[in-house]
Amino acid sequence: MDVKVLAICDTEKQYAIKLMEAFCEKKNLGFQVHAFSNVAELEQFVKRSPLEILLIPGKLMSEKFQRLNIGKIILLSDGEVYEEFSDYESIYKYQSAEHILKEILCYYAEYAKPVTGINYRKKEFEVYGVYSPIGRCGKSALARALAGIFGRKRKTLLLDLQSFSAYPEQLGEEELWDLADMIYFLRQGKKTFLYKLGSIVQSEKNFDYILPMKAPADLRSVTLAEWTELLEKLSADSDYQVIVLDFGNEVCGLFGLLSQCTKVYTPMLSDSDSKRKMWNFEKILKVENFEKVLESICKISIPAGVEKTNVKAFMEEWAERNVTS
Numbered sequence: 001m002d003v004k005v006l007a008i009c010d011t012e013k014q015y016a017i018k019l020m021e022a023f024c025e026k027k028n029l030g031f032q033v034h035a036f037s038n039v040a041e042l043e044q045f046v047k048r049s050p051l052e053i054l055l056i057p058g059k060l061m062s063e064k065f066q067r068l069n070i071g072k073i074i075l076l077s078d079g080e081v082y083e084e085f086s087d088y089e090s091i092y093k094y095q096s097a098e099h100i101l102k103e104i105l106c107y108y109a110e111y112a113k114p115v116t117g118i119n120y121r122k123k124e125f126e127v128y129g130v131y132s133p134i135g136r137c138g139k140s141a142l143a144r145a146l147a148g149i150f151g152r153k154r155k156t157l158l159l160d161l162q163s164f165s166a167y168p169e170q171l172g173e174e175e176l177w178d179l180a181d182m183i184y185f186l187r188q189g190k191k192t193f194l195y196k197l198g199s200i201v202q203s204e205k206n207f208d209y210i211l212p213m214k215a216p217a218d219l220r221s222v223t224l225a226e227w228t229e230l231l232e233k234l235s236a237d238s239d240y241q242v243i244v245l246d247f248g249n250e251v252c253g254l255f256g257l258l259s260q261c262t263k264v265y266t267p268m269l270s271d272s273d274s275k276r277k278m279w280n281f282e283k284i285l286k287v288e289n290f291e292k293v294l295e296s297i298c299k300i301s302i303p304a305g306v307e308k309t310n311v312k313a314f315m316e317e318w319a320e321r322n323v324t325s
Helices: 013-024 039-048 097-111 139-150 179-187 193-200 216-221 224-237 254-258 272-287 291-296 311-322
Strands: 004-009 031-036 051-057 070-077 090-092 126-130 156-161 208-210 242-247 263-268 297-301
Touching (some): 004 039, 031 039, 139 156, 179 224, 291 297
Parallel strands (some): 126 242
């Protein structure tokens, strides 16, 4: 497999070096990263080795770069507009390296050729579900706790398949990419899945996650076949070993997707209404021939005294006692 090169050119030498170092810390980036502080050094390098991506400020950009062996040029913007290069994508340079890299990968995913020579398919790839027909039972807290535990030894991705987000990142004005963008990309039939994935994922201490869809209609529009395709892509084309799915009730093909899980963790409350809901859920699974889901369910009974106090802490403690990484 040919090694792809990403070059950063900026007269602010320390900026270019720091950005290069931050990019190099990213595992499985798929690029060699080089930093240059002057255009002459960059030109000499390109004559010897082609670039897949060049990141360069508008003030250093010139038409000669269009004639060199450079796949994609992205401008580093400090807020000043260069009309002669308005056709090029630009990224604001004074933001975190993580945000810059996400934007690079997003632009590159639209341009790049399919990745060849890499196959991440693993002997071990597991999907765990967290679902309950009962509301307000600490389900999402359990999903995050499980992802954190699995992520201690295996690369883990958490996907939130609920109608409304509780993520603080989505409460601000900034528009962040989410699961709807990932599904849209798959629907386009593009083969550069890895680059788009890299531009969308967020990270916590032990696991990665993709922000949930903001609109319930977007969630309901995703078919079981599309959810299955996403899981197959994650298995074949990424280095994730564990996927944790935090289910809501509006997922199309819910039972079919639950049946693809190694285990389904199901929190339960102790009141009579909750017990009836659980009984009806299990009955429907039997009627619709989803015995496999029934066999995979791990019930978690929440004591009555906990229900109105701290369910989140209970779920975290339960996961630590009962789940191994």
